[in-house]
Amino acid sequence: MAVISTIIFDLGKVLVDFSYAEFLPLLRRVGASIKDADDFALQVGLVDYEEGRIDSREFFQRVNALLDNPLDQAVLETAWCSIFTPIPQMLNMARQLRRQRKTAILSNTSELHWRYLCDRFQLDSFCDNRLASFELGAMKPDADIYRLAAERLNLRAENLVFIDDRHVNVESARACGWQAIQHQSYGQTREELLHLGISYP
Numbered sequence: 001m002a003v004i005s006t007i008i009f010d011l012g013k014v015l016v017d018f019s020y021a022e023f024l025p026l027l028r029r030v031g032a033s034i035k036d037a038d039d040f041a042l043q044v045g046l047v048d049y050e051e052g053r054i055d056s057r058e059f060f061q062r063v064n065a066l067l068d069n070p071l072d073q074a075v076l077e078t079a080w081c082s083i084f085t086p087i088p089q090m091l092n093m094a095r096q097l098r099r100q101r102k103t104a105i106l107s108n109t110s111e112l113h114w115r116y117l118c119d120r121f122q123l124d125s126f127c128d129n130r131l132a133s134f135e136l137g138a139m140k141p142d143a144d145i146y147r148l149a150a151e152r153l154n155l156r157a158e159n160l161v162f163i164d165d166r167h168v169n170v171e172s173a174r175a176c177g178w179q180a181i182q183h184q185s186y187g188q189t190r191e192e193l194l195h196l197g198i199s200y201p
Helices: 022-027 037-044 046-050 056-064 073-081 086-097 109-120 144-153 166-175 186-195
Strands: 008-009 016-017 084-086 102-107 129-132 158-166 179-180
Touching: 008 086, 008 144, 022 073, 037 046, 037 056, 046 056, 056 109, 056 166, 073 109, 086 102, 102 144, 102 166, 129 144, 129 179, 129 186, 144 186, 158 166, 166 179, 179 186
Parallel strands: 008 102, 008 158, 102 129, 158 179
Antiparallel strands: 016 084
C-alpha cells in the first residue's frame, strides 16, 4: 500500500457546517421568489461565482435583481457569510492530523466566503495548503479540479486521501485515482482513516 503523505479535506459539511435557514427568508422578506437553496443557486448563477467567472460585486447585483427592495451590499455580505458554523470534532481532527501529515483543503466556494472562512476559522492553523474552486476555475466533481489540485500540491494520487461529504465528489476523485472517504460522521471517518493506517490521539 502506498504511503499517505497528505490528507485533503472538503470544507462545507466536513469541517464547517452551513445552512440557508436564515439567508433565504431574508431575501423572501424583500420580494425574492425562491423555492430552496438549489433554486437560489440557479437563479443567481452561483456556479459562475464559485468558478471565478464573476466577482462579488456582480454576484450581489444578481442577488439584488431578485428583490423588490434591493439591499445594501454590506447587509448582503454579512448575511451571506453568516451561514457557517464550526464542526468542532472535525476541526480538531484536522489539527491533530496536521502534526503527522500534510493537510490541505479543497473546497467549492466563492471569493467572499473563502476570505471570510480563512479569517473566521483560521484555516491556516490546521492546513498546509488551501485550494478553492473560484481560484482554480473548476468545481468538484469536475475531473479538472482534482488534476489541478494534485498539480498545485505536487502530489501523486496514490499518496493522498480526500475526505468529502458528497458521494458524487468522492466517486469523481476515485475515478481520478485518488483514495477517498465519504464523510458521514466523525467516528466513521476516523475509522476509515485507521483502515488506511492513519491514527491520531
